[in-house]
Amino acid sequence: MKRTIMKAAVVAAMTGLTAGAVGASDYKQNPFTLTYEGAITTNEPGKVNIIPVTYKLNGLDIAANVYTPAKYDPSQKYPAIVVAHPNGGVKEQVAGLYAQRLAEQGYITITADAAYQGASGGQPRNVDKPAYRIEDVHGMADFVTRYPGVDVARIGLLGICGGGGYSLAAAKTDKRFVSIATLSMFNSGRVRRNGFADSQLDTIQQRLRQVSEARAQEMAGGELLYAGDANLTDEQI
Secondary structure (H helix, E strand, O other): OHHHHHHHHHHHHHHHHHHOOOOEOOHHHOOOOOOEOOOOOOOOOOOOEEEEEEEEEOOEEEEEEEEEOOOOOOOOOEEEEEEEOOOOOOOOOHHHHHHHHHHHOOOEEEEEOOOOOOOOOOOOOOOOOHHHHHHHHHHHHHHHOOOOOEEEEEEEEEEEOHHHHHHHHHHOOOOOEEEEEEEOOOOHHHHHHHOHHHOOHHHHHHHHHHHHHHHHHHHOOOOOOOOOOOOOOOOOO
16 A cells, blocks of 8 residues: 555656646756756745755765645644655756655655765765765655654655665665655666676676775775776776
């Protein structure tokens, strides 16, 4: 039943997306820098609202948006959904679109910029390591379960594209999630290990050795070369 309810909510959200215009919007014209059509531009009493928040995760400042349903009353109890954004995405894009539409269905939702990405802290910038992204999902759950009005017995998880793969990994050990759904799920771990469409199965061990050597070199204070570096030879890629 719980899984059916979660599925119905996602379907309803998707129906809401197709029912109206969903083209890109100019984030500079939106006070919350949301990029999608139909995005919230102002918080109004009795309607779906967006609340920008920050919290700490492993010492880093995480930037997130919480969406509350219409007629939200913090003294009441609401189901909540954590929304994990795609690889290369931020909370103001597709994850925010789904978070808003799910809030319109009566859920409290949260979506956050991954650590090292977007408005969240962490150096170097734009790092996308599976372990970090999985921890991001746990961190959103940590925050939303303490948000006023959230029913901790009814927490769902929606992962989109790369966020879908990370969400499945997070849900293996995080039993606060009673329902999980993915959209256009992309298994980053498998692709990084096996190559796209399993095209690099015969080089797995070679690449693992390169990673191990690179880590040892970094710890020894040596210079690391990255893909795209002009000084990187074909043998080093």
